[in-house]
Amino acid sequence: MATVLSVSGSPSPTSRTTRLLRHVVDARLTAHGHEVVALDARTLPAAALLSADFSDPRLIETARLFAEADGVVIGTPVYKAAYSGLLKALLDVLPQYALAGKTVLPLATGGSTAHVLAVDYALRPVLSSMGAAHITQGWFLLDRQVGSDVDGSTVLEPEAAAQLTPVVDGFAEALEHRRVPVLTR
Structure with a gap:
C-alpha cells in the first residue's frame, strides 16, 4: 500500500483541523491499508520557517517526508x-x-460557509504549482461539524461524515491506482 503524509497547517494545539485529519487517518486511510505519517506544521521551528533556513535539520527532515x-x-x-x-x-x-508525482487531498475547516471556496481558489492552485500529479476532490467542513467525544476521540456530525467518506475513499482509491514511474536505463 501507499505511504501518506498527513499535514496539519493549523497553528493551534487544539485544532479542529488536526482532529479532522486524525479522523480521516484513523477512520478511513488506515482501513484501506495505507501507512500514514503525521506532520503538524506548528511543531516546526518558526524561525527556520520564517527565515527560509533550508539548512535547518527539521526542515530537511520535513522535505524528506514529502x-x-x-x-x-x-x-x-x-x-x-x-x-x-x-x-x-x-x-x-x-x-x-x-x-511531483503525488496524489493530494486538500481539506479545510472554517467558521462560515463564506470560506467554502478556499480549497479550490486558494489552496488547489498552490498544490498544482508544486507539481501534484493528481489533486483529488477537496472538502471544507464547518468548525462546528468537528467535535470530540468524552474520551477525546474525534466526532463528526453525521451529515458531514457521510459527505466526507466518499471524498476520502476517492483519495484512497486514487492512491491505489496511482501510476508508479518506470525507471529505464
Whole structure:
C-alpha cells in the first residue's frame, strides 16, 4: 500500500483541523491499508520557517517526508478566505516540485460557509504549482461539524461524515491506482 503524509497547517494545539485529519487517518486511510505519517506544521521551528533556513535539520527532515510519501493529505483552517499563514510558510520552504508525482487531498475547516471556496481558489492552485500529479476532490467542513467525544476521540456530525467518506475513499482509491514511474536505463 501507499505511504501518506498527513499535514496539519493549523497553528493551534487544539485544532479542529488536526482532529479532522486524525479522523480521516484513523477512520478511513488506515482501513484501506495505507501507512500514514503525521506532520503538524506548528511543531516546526518558526524561525527556520520564517527565515527560509533550508539548512535547518527539521526542515530537511520535513522535505524528506514529502519526498518519500506517495500521497499527501493537507489540512488547513481557513482565515481571511485563504489557507493558514503557517501552511504557506511551510509550503514556501519546500522544494518547488515537492508534490511531483503525488496524489493530494486538500481539506479545510472554517467558521462560515463564506470560506467554502478556499480549497479550490486558494489552496488547489498552490498544490498544482508544486507539481501534484493528481489533486483529488477537496472538502471544507464547518468548525462546528468537528467535535470530540468524552474520551477525546474525534466526532463528526453525521451529515458531514457521510459527505466526507466518499471524498476520502476517492483519495484512497486514487492512491491505489496511482501510476508508479518506470525507471529505464
